[in-house]
Amino acid sequence: MRFRERWQPSLYLILILIGLVLAYLIAFVIKNSDETSVDFVFASATASLVWVILLSLGIGLLAGVLLSQLYRRGGRNERRKPRHAVADLGGRDVAVGETRGSGATTPSGEEV
DSSP, rough: OOHHHHHHHHHHHHHHHHHHHHHHHHHHHHHHSSSEEEOOOOOEEEEHHHHHHHHHHHHHHHHHHHHHHHHHHHHHHHHSSOOOOTGTTTTSOTTTTOOOOOBBBBTTOBBO
């Protein structure tokens, strides 16, 4: 097999990206390994800064997912209500922007 037949640029690109992400994560952990104090209203705790950041990220993601699910479920009742076609026209018998004689005809010559 020739080199060009075995060359897979997307595979090497993915491997390079994974390597860069891993290098970034290792550097992130090393830079943020200092101990920090977290003060709650009635108590305080000491933890590594990396764990505080990751815990905050996890809580934020979880809260975002839960809120989006609550928002989606809240709108379902409105979507389930059947809509009346004439009521959608707002009391008009022709949709906005359309005229009665639009010029469209059927194959038999009748106006639509």
